[in-house]
Structures are given as C-alpha cells and as structure tokens.
Amino acid sequence: MTEQRKSLTLKVPVLTRVEGEGALDLRIVDGNIEELRLRIFEPPRFFEKFLEGRHYSEVPDIVARICGICPVAYQMTAVQALEKLFGVEVSPWVHDMRRVFYCGEWIQSHALHIHLLAAPDFFGCNSAIELARIHPDVVRRGLRLQELGNEIMALFGARSVHPVGLRVGGFHHAPALSQVKILRQKLMDAIPEAEALVRWTSSIPLPADSQPFVSVALKHDSTYAIETGFIAASDGFLVDSQEYDAHFAEYQQPYSTALFSAYHQQPYLVGPLARLNLSQNQLPENIRKLIAETGLVFPNGNVFISMAARAVEILFALQEAARLLGNYAVPDSRHVSVRPRAGIAFGATEAPRGLLWHRYEVDEAGLIKNARIVPPTSQNQARIEEDLRLSLLNFGLNQPDDALRLHCEKVIRNYDPCISCATHFLRVNVERSSS
Amino acid sequence: MKKPRIIGIGSPSGDDQAGWLVVDTMKSRLPPEVELIQLDRPGSALIPLLENTSHVILIDAMQGGGQPGDIHHFINDEWENYGQGLSSHGLGVFDALMLAKELDCLPETLDLYGIEIGSALPGDPASEAIISAAEQLAERITQTWQHVLN
DSSP, rough: OOTTTOOOOEESSSSSSSSSSSEEEEEETTTTTEEEEEEEEOOOHHHHHHTTTGGGGGGGHHHHGGGGOOOOHHHHHHHHHHHHTTTOOOOOOHHHHHHHHHHHHHHHHHHHIIIIIIIGGGOOOOSSSOOOOOHHHHHHHHHHHHHHHHHHHHHHHHSSSSSSOOETTTTTTTOHHHHHHHHHHHHHHHHHHHHHHHHHHHSSOOOBBBOOEEEEEOOOSSSOOSSSEEEEESSSSSOOGGGGHHHHEEEEOOSSSSSSEEEETTTTEEEEHHHHHGGGGOOHHHHHEEEEEEEOSSSSBGOOOOHHHHHHHHHHHHHHHHTTTTTOOOOSSBOOOOOOOOOOEEEEEEEEEEEEEEEEEOTTTTTTOOOOOOOOHHHHHHHHHHHHHHHHEEEEEEEEHHHHHHHHHHHHHOOOOHHHHHOOOOOOEEEEEOO | OOOEEEEEESSSGGGGGGHHHHHHHHHSSSSSSOEEEEEEEEEGGGGGGGSSSSEEEEEEEEEHHHHOOEEEEEGGGGGGGGGGOOOOTTHHHHHHHHHHTTTTTOOSSSEEEEEEEOOOOTTOOOOOOHHHHHHHHHHHHHHHHHHHOO
C-alpha cells in the first residue's frame, strides 16, 4: 500500500495459533475504522442442550468434553455448583487436591499458550518451530513445564485430556503416596525453571499500549483465587456467583456463533492479567519480590503483558501444587455421599483463560432441566474488539497490510482465545476504501 | 538393540481408528514389556514420547490420495517431504515431529507408517479395508522386528 491510500479492507480469513476457528474483518474508510468484527464461525456445539435430561453424575464427564485444553475448569465449576445446591460438604483433602488438579491445568494451558501460540509473534517467527530454531532452550523448557502440568492432571484424572477423576462429592480415585512424592519432587525441581520463564517473558520488549478497561476475576480473602472466591471487578464490585446474571448480560452479534458478554453494559477483561490486576497481593512473597525485580507492574493496562502474567501464574501454580502435596496422605474416603435436591445451582471458577460461570436447574431426581455455561472467551470477545480498535489507532492505520494483520493477530493472541469453548473462532479481512 | 516404542495415533471416528487398530492387534502378539501406546491428538505431548528411546514406530491414519488401506512407510526424516498431508491429525503430529526435529529430540530411528483412510465420521466403525490393513501392518511390524520384540 502507499501512504496516499486511506481506505482498506483487511481480511484475516483464518486466525492461526488460536484454539478453534474464527476470523477478523477490518474495514478502514478515509483513515477511520468503519467496521471491526471478530467473527467466530465455528459451529455452535450445543453442550448446554446435551446436558438436559442427564443425571447430575454424568455432568462432569460431559462438560470435560467442551475443551481439550481446560477440561478441569469445566468439571470443577460444574461439580462445585451442584455440590453447593445439594448441600454437600467435601473434605479438606478433596478441597486441596482439587486445587492441585486445577494448578496442573493452569501450568499446562499457560505453557502451551506462551511457547506454542504467543511467543513466536514477539520474535518475528511464524510458529513455535521457527522459535525453536532461535530459542531451543526456551521452547524445551516450555514443553517440560507443559508436560508437568499434564502429569498433575493425569495423576488425578487418569489422563490429561478429558480427565475422568472428578465426581460430585469428591474424586473417584486417590493417587498413591509414592506417585505423589515423585511428582512433587519434579514440581520443586521445576520452580527455578518457572522463575527463569518469568524473567524471560518480562524481558521481551512489548508495544506501549496501555488502555483503560475493567478487569473481572474471582477474588478470595486469603488466597490467589482459582477454584473459589467472589466475582470481583477492578471498579470495586464484588458479588457471589449466583448474582452474576444481574450484572453481566450475554448478547448476540449476527456475525459470531459465540455470545458476547457485557458487565454493566461495557466490555471487560477476564484471564491471567485480570486476575493479577485484582489479586497480585495474594501471591506469595517470593513471587511478588520476583515481579518487582523484573519490573513488572500490576495492575497493568497493557494487555501485551498477558504472556508475562501467564508465566507468573505458572510459577504460582507450581509452588501452590508443591505446597499442597507436601503433607499428602491417601484419605480414608475419596468422596462423600450425595443426595440430589431440586433447585438452581451456580458456580464460578478461574479457567486458565478467565472466569467460567455455570448455572444448572436440577429436579428432585437429580436430572438437569437446563444448563447455561459462560466461558471466558465469550466474555473477552467485546474487549478484544475494543482492544483492536484502540491498539490499531495507536499502531497507525497507515501501516502496511501485512503489519496490520500481524498486529491484529498479536492483540487477539494476548487473550489466548479458545474458540472451540466459546462456540463457539480466526480469519482476518481488512477492507480500505474512500467514501 | 533395544525394543522400539510403538505408538498408534487415532480417534474413535470410522477409519481414523487405523493407528489404534494396529496397536490393538499387536497387543495380543507381543510380550507385555513392549511399549505399545495409543494416543488421540497428542499435540506437543508426542515429543517426550520420542525421547529416551532409540527407536520409535509411529502409526497414523493419512489421506495422501491413495486407496483406503494402502500402507506407506517413511523412514527417519522422509516424512518431512510429505508436509502437512501426512496425517489426519494433520498439523498436530507433523508439527510435533518438526518441533522435535528442531529441538533435536527425534530418536535415532523413526519408522512412520501411514494408513490411507476413507471416511472418518464420529461413531462409525472402521471399514473392512482398514481392519485388513491394520492386521497386515501389525503382522509386518511384528515380523520385521521379531528379533528385538520377542
């Protein structure tokens, strides 16, 4: 393009290095963004409908199938919602081991995103394979961390993809002490690797792109919220998960098979950066010290910092899992008995990509009458569109098409969108024209 | 020579079960200490399975324009020329192998077998051509590596 061209249509027909299928259409007329659409066209998957008429005990295994990367998030949110409705109190062992299980998913998902999806963008690489040519040790370290996350998931869930270990009331299985000891040692050994990853991600030069937005995440009084907490926003808002509907509204856009979501009529951010923006003070002291040493600052309005936020959370999840497994003993009972109760179940946890909210209406026999699942990527959709608009203006609309396309993809990948979960996703189309 | 690690990649969808069927057939014919692994879209998790062994036999479904049931054999890095058309698990397995190569994680010997498949609809059984090809390939691998497998 030439500097005289003020209008352009940019189409990224398939966005790569995201989970699932989507596209971006950008139309620039007389140097202004006339249209910007994040189009998720992966077909709807109807999981909420599949759940209708199913027994509550089947829910964890069905919802695990929503995502191959974050099945534990779906399972945990579902079982906790149902347990709350049924008045089930699980044992401290179950509480702790569920948090460990969830830490495994954070480590696996974040390591995958940093090394295979996002980092290549910052080194002029088209793929992790190209990144491995210039930073083999970094990629090897990333794969080791990812594998460690998978090992935690497999320890409690029998397998890392679509695990089967969770049930309403507890776990189906308790790992042997000998297995736990071996894995815990590996986690301890990996902590220096995760610290090095935090230093590496925080040393990568990022575009200066601070934006105002509301961060939404679970918040807990005494811990860094993963599986439990109140829904909080950076404007001071704090509610229980059952109040979600009164403040967050889902809406449809004709170009997307995923629902959009608004908080008090405005876009909002969920995910690792939102969590750190709200809960950085809940991190252990050594991690807060490392954050300060590396020059990272939270709260932060630059979404490009999300990769470093994921690295911080990998370190936290490793430490937390190792801590909780420190006094591991095989329990007398892996689960408590459950008696269903009719009513409405609400649950919210922090999936690797952000807040995940579930609502189930259940009858006396424990059959699901209807279900609603609001995944993090749908919640981030409106924020991604808003971010793209602001970020593109900051970047300069007169940049060459290829540079615009790459910048858009980079922005979108900061959110680690999981289109399959949201469809509910990326191709980019830019159109420039004169009026 | 050490025993090879044998990995069958597949899914429960029609002919895409090819890699799993080969491993299933071999399970009954080989001593239990032979590492027989069945995977579904392993992605980068395939890489650690290529390490700490000198020989990996990898079996996957492929669509290369041949007839369902045709068996292709790629030794060491011959698969690279095949690009993304090698496997029905497409980018996953190919990318994982490319990444493993860049990271110097490939075993000394990598035998990659591709079975040409037809339809791969969820819930469908594998076609006769695939069942027969899986049987043939299981027999071929068992015979070829008999001196180290048994």
